[in-house]
Amino acid sequence: MAATLFFVGAVSADSDTGVKGNFQFTDSASTPGAKCGYYLDHNYTFHTMNVAPPSAWWPDRSTDSNTEHGTVGWSFKLQRSPDTSNWETIKTSPIQKATAYEDSQAPYGSATKAHFTRMKLNVDASKTVNYLWRAEIKVTWFKKSGAVLGTVTHDVVWYQANLGTHVGVSENYCYGGTT
Numbered sequence: 001m002a003a004t005l006f007f008v009g010a011v012s013a014d015s016d017t018g019v020k021g022n023f024q025f026t027d028s029a030s031t032p033g034a035k036c037g038y039y040l041d042h043n044y045t046f047h048t049m050n051v052a053p054p055s056a057w058w059p060d061r062s063t064d065s066n067t068e069h070g071t072v073g074w075s076f077k078l079q080r081s082p083d084t085s086n087w088e089t090i091k092t093s094p095i096q097k098a099t100a101y102e103d104s105q106a107p108y109g110s111a112t113k114a115h116f117t118r119m120k121l122n123v124d125a126s127k128t129v130n131y132l133w134r135a136e137i138k139v140t141w142f143k144k145s146g147a148v149l150g151t152v153t154h155d156v157v158w159y160q161a162n163l164g165t166h167v168g169v170s171e172n173y174c175y176g177g178t179t
């Protein structure tokens with residue numbers, strides 16, 4: 001049931017590889033997946049992307065154990081485009097890692113998920129005008145050796161724009177501002 005609820009909000013740009021545990025992204029109109037920060041100069045000009053962390057659990061790979069655990073990481077790419085079709089990665093956050101436990105006994109439990117925190121990236125505001133901005137999140141499950149076990153990526157759909165005292169929500173990207 002929970003997996004079905006997750007995929008209701010999934011978009012076609014999401015992709016996955018390998019072996020993964022359960023996962024969820026915070027990304028809805030009521031709870032946007034990212035916040036866009038703006039400077040007020042002559043106009044509002046984009047300068048910061050602050051992204052909500054995903055929730056991730058370790059895969060249940062053995063029926064003989066209900067205490068499996070391992071390292072999961074997340075990062076995001078800050079991308080820009082002049083026209084919504086040619087997205088270019090400008091910066092990539094570091095990978096934030098945490099231990100996750102399988103959730104076979106309590107699916108999607110808060111005690112067993114990797115405890116991640118929000119991350120943000122700043123850009124030179126003078127280079128943001130006339131672009132659209134978005135975030136692409138990547139979750140990675142790691143083998144004990146450090147090699148990749150599996151991944152899932154998600155293009156954030158909902159953005160909160162903080163423009164002084166005005167807060168708005170936009171779909172698919174944030175505006176960079178205009179000259």
